[in-house]
Amino acid sequence: MSDCLFCKIVAGEIPARVVAESDTALAFYDITPQAPVHVLVIPKRHFDSVNDVTESDRGVFDDLTALAREVATAEGVRDSGYRLVYNVGEEGGQTVAHLHVHVLGGRQMHWAPG
Numbered sequence: 001m002s003d004c005l006f007c008k009i010v011a012g013e014i015p016a017r018v019v020a021e022s023d024t025a026l027a028f029y030d031i032t033p034q035a036p037v038h039v040l041v042i043p044k045r046h047f048d049s050v051n052d053v054t055e056s057d058r059g060v061f062d063d064l065t066a067l068a069r070e071v072a073t074a075e076g077v078r079d080s081g082y083r084l085v086y087n088v089g090e091e092g093g094q095t096v097a098h099l100h101v102h103v104l105g106g107r108q109m110h111w112a113p114g
């Protein structure tokens with residue numbers, strides 16, 4: 001996906017503050033943090049969203065969760081707690097069409113739909 005922002009970050013064409021990396025996933029700080037810890041974990045391979053991960057590729061979720069947990073540990077919120085969020089599609093609030101999970105922590109989270 002040549003015009004995808006996050007694919008460009010994976011390719012090193014756009015800079016990002018990388019926190020952690022695995023063979024299949026990359027973690028970097030969100031440019032507009034919503035919490036003291038706000039990291040995005042993305043697959044290196046492009047998927048538009050959760051909706052586009054097929055049965056044969058569903059290991060991607062294991063990879064993302066594993067790296068997100070590594071990030072939570074490295075950022076010191078593993079035990080205090082943190083939130084993992086997938087926004088999906090327009091009404092889900094997804095603004096970048098490359099699959100990603102938000103790692104949010106470092107403050108008390110509240111259930112605030114909307």
Ligand code: 5GP
Pocket residue numbers: 005016017028029030031032033040086087093094095096097
């Ligand atoms: P979404 O709303 O799609 O779930 O989340 C996209 C996230 O990407 C937003 O939290 C936004 O701040 C972040 N973001 C957008 N552009 C950039 C960028 O160029 N670099 C980084 N690090 N984060 C970005």
Ligand code: ZN
Pocket residue numbers: 001004005006007008045046047097098
């Ligand atoms: Zn992409």
